[in-house]
Amino acid sequence: MIQRQIKQLKGGGPSQSGIMSDRFDCKNCNESLYGRKYIQVEDKPHCIPCYDCLYANTCQECKEIISHNAKELFYENRHYHEHCFRCFRCERSLADEPFTSQDNSLVCSSCYCSEFSSKCVACDKTVMPGSRMLEYDGSTWHEDCFVCHGCEKPIGAEAFIPDNNNYYCVPCYEGRFAPRCSHCKKALTKGGVTYKDEVWHKECFFCTGCKAPLAGQPFTSQGESPYCVKCFSNLYAKKCAGCNTAITGFGDGRYVSFEDRQWHQPCFKCSRCSVSLVGSGFFPDRDQILCADCNDDD
Template sequence: MSDRFDCKNCNESLYGRKYIQVEAKPHCISCYDRLHANTCQECKEVIGHNAKELFYEDRYYHEHCFRCFRCDRSLADEPFTSQDHGLVCSDCYCNEFSSKCVSCDKTVMPGSRMLEYDGSTWHEDCFTCHGCEKPIGAEAFIPDKNNYYCVPCHEGRFAPQCSHCKKALTKGGLTYRDQVWHQECFRCSGCEAPLAGQTFTSQGEAPFCVKCFSSLYAKKCSGCNSAITGFGDGKYVSFEERQWHQPCFKCSRCSVSLVGSGFFPDRDQILCTDCNNDD
């Protein structure tokens, strides 16, 4: 008599019948489906031994139940994602959840290269400079109303130009006689020394450092023969064709200050009242 070959659960003979082994133990089809088959997440029915089964995020599905919950498209061979209500194909996801490019009005597909700014979204290639129309990509840009410019285009169109080199002035700089200058471009018209942060004056429209102005244009003090520049103490006295620094305006004989006092010219000299009376 031959050995028995029975289902390990119901003990019915398996000779001439289909069976499935579970942990090396044979089970009839009925017992296998009842005890070991998975339940479909979608329809909540058993996924029988002869049905094609799909697995996603610890859940099991019949092949025909693995579908987009919006358009009912089969997802067995399609890209998809999951939402709270179920599985969604890429088209439905994009139509409902993806942004649209404000330039071309087409969907920005998940995972594609894009740029977001101020609540708007662009394909990377659609975010272009309003001036040169080249893609800005990851480079710096400057918004202007509803347009966006790369830095070179914005500087060329809107930034003030240095009065000396005619290049865009983007930061810093200074203003002189209603004109703007790069700090490094604002120089003495005589020796070309930088004047930014230095004391300077002008002759006509041209700026000069103190040294150049003194040697080229300043009048000489009749007392000390040094230039009268107007800097420092600054105050001076002028009489006829002669000028004096205020400290130098004193009696030629006794050296008393004549500032605010009467004086008497005597050829190249100036005299106080007392010295003049002594004559």
């Protein structure tokens, strides 16, 4: 805040009712004040030279005394002549102008903006201090200049998506660039699942059989349709001739196939002595398979 000070002068000595023989002197130099102008400080009269010497402030700009009859401006514990209160760059008077302080020097708004304020990358005009603006990736915009490249409406505080050197509101970006979910056909803007060169929302990628979500879970497919392990096993997997459970290909996944029968590898063993037949010769005997020793016993 700027404060102005103007000294109040008095003159003429005591009132006419006073006795002329009474002394009326300056409290500093003791010279008579009859017929002279003076200034009272705490009810003590001072001649003008003594007042200026004892009480006048020094101008921050020119370093000279601010005399009793000069207009004085006061800002942040500093005193100025009115004509010295000016921008240190363009020297325009700041007595009735907005200004700021930069490194203890006074700067008018125009000079401050030219040197220190950012420029809007859209309109190339200065972003005035205190105005509403948006900063992103090292660039600055007036709030009204930061608009969607698609619909050209101001984005303001809403979410936006950068694309190269352009910025889009979410509806425009989704309409122009976002991939579409293979199930619901709506835009997919984050996350999702990719399968067979197509994309799904996580919640849209589910088992064809039981509709359970498959994102993050083991699954397989039958034709073009994805299935969870349980549904695939129940609907399509062949049964192990040894344990009669589904051979799904999950887990270890290895199995042995002979004619129209399949076995999990651990289940492929001699029907009599239970020795593993994986990698060994075996002999089919109706519904059984036998190792060489058990076959010889016959």
